[in-house]
Amino acid sequence: MCKIRNTHATNGYGLLVTAGDDSAVQSFRVANQDDSITALTVKGDGNVLCGGITGASGYGALETTTFATEGQCVLNHTGSGNVIMMNLPTADPEVAGALYTDGATSAGVPKALMISGG
Helix, strand or coil, X not given: CCCCCCCCCCCCCCCCCCCCCCCCCEEEEEECCCCCCEEXXXXXXXXXXXXXXXXXXXXXXXXXXXXCCCCCCCCCCCCCCCCCCCCXXXXXXXXXXXXXXXXXXXXXXXXXXXXXXX
16 A cells, blocks of 8 residues: 655645646546546546446446535536435534534434525
8 A cells, every 4th residue: 555644743735646637637546456446536627526336336426516616516416316415413513504404314204404504
């Protein structure tokens, strides 16, 4: 295993990858040992794809788009199945835009998805 570690307590810089110029180019890619499954791809235009595992497992890719608004994240589910958000708080976290449920969830008992006003 390769490990990159900065142990400096007050200047903990990590890894900078400077590569890619558009959506057709992979700037950074993480794959399994035989390069048959891509776990993470960062495109040259800033798009990030997570997953890439398809088929019987039912897993797909999470893609965020180029942001028109700082901090914006768009989830776009293009296949069949569900978008699942697990382990959300069950009370308002009082952070503007944070998601939470209207009380504890349990199997077969849906709860409203709420967005905090801060």
